[in-house]
Amino acid sequence: MIFGLGILLVIGLLGLSLATGEYSILSREDGWKMFQTVRIPRTIALVLSGAAMAMSGLVMQMVTRNRFVEPTTTGTTEWAGLGLLVCLVLWPHSSILVRMSVAVIFAFVGTGIFFALLQRVSLRSSLIVPIMGIMLGSVVSAISTFFALKTNALQSLGIWFQGSFTSVYAGQYEVLWFVLVVVVLVFLLANHLTVVGLGQDVATNVGLNYRQMMLAAMALIAVATGVVTVVVGSLPFLGLIVPNLVSLIMGDNLRTNLPWVCLAGIALVTACDLVARTLISPFEIPVAVILGMIGAIVFLVLIIRRAGAGA
Structure with a gap:
């Protein structure tokens, strides 16, 4: 029942996303074309990127046993960006599929480096781990910025x-469908x-190949992060x-939480995008600004809660 209400809420937000925009799709002759070219792809991108990044955070928190980690607090996103930059400089006319592949490879390597560093740290404090990642x-x-300055x-x-x-828009977002595979595999x-x-x-002890599963988790995180970084940023x-809020309400059962994390990720990124599009309309604020503000507050609250529990 509650999950059904959640689905209805997300459908409502997606409907608002389709209806929101400065261009009048009803009064213009090419309104339907604009709707198909821009608004539908944008809404699909919200769904895929929101679900994929929320689930990536959940997977990363699960395998590291730390609630403070996710692709942007472990350097995975920065590695994907570095790969994208390298691709632009070395192959400036490469297709988006090539850029995506390079970004995914760099994200995978970066995630592997983070996990390798994690294995060498004896003090596995819940706060030390994300600090290492940051x-x-x-x-x-910094390397990306230096490289970008050198190459204009x-x-x-x-x-x-x-x-x-x-x-x-249509023709540019389609690689995001790759993250649907990530969602299914998770x-x-x-x-x-x-x-x-x-x-x-x-x-x-239960017969699971730990190393293979860690590599699989790294690959899932890298694909989701690399693809989303290439298309959205x-x-x-x-x-x-999302995973922390869901865990506070639903507990720590991964299989039970997955649908909620997926749904909440879509809802949050769509709501933030709607705010970003309407707050200073007709201009737009990058959705990362809204997410960053909310995320910083949640991060601080989690730290304070953990410190209080430790005390």
Whole structure:
């Protein structure tokens, strides 16, 4: 019953997304064409990117056993951006599919580096882990900025990381359908990922190949992050906000939480996009600004709650 109401809420938000815009699709002759070219792709992008990034955050939190990690607090997004920049400089006329592939590879490598560093840290405090990730992301971001300055690509780098759906239109967003595969695979591997989250010893004792499952989790996170970064840009803290809020309400059962995380991710990114489109209309605020503000507040609240629990 409650989940059904959630679905209705999301459908309502998506309907508002389709109806929102400065261009009048009803009074213009080419209104239907504009609707098909811009608004439908944008709404589909909201659904796919919201679900994928929220679920990526949940998977990352599960396998690291830390509620503070997600692609933007572990450097994964910055690695994807670096890959995108490298692709632009080396292959400036490459297709979006090639850019996506390079971004995914860099995101996979970056996630692997973060996990490797995590294995070498003896102090596994819940706060140390995201601090490590943020520091790693800052280093990668600095490298990207330096590289962009050297190659006159700083403006392009800024556009990619602003996290906005303004450039989503027919013919440009279709690679986002790849993240649908990620969503399906996360659902299929939910039980295995839950066991991996219990630790290597437990996973090995029940006959699960821990290393293979960690690589699979890294691949899922990398694909989702790389594809979304190429099409939309950075969506900060989306994978942090949604899984934590769902866990507070529903508990920590991964399989039970997955549909809610997926739904809440879509709802949050759509709501933020609607605010971004209407707050200073006819101009738009990058949706990353809205998400960043909400995410920062949630992050601080989680830290305070954890500190209070520790006290």
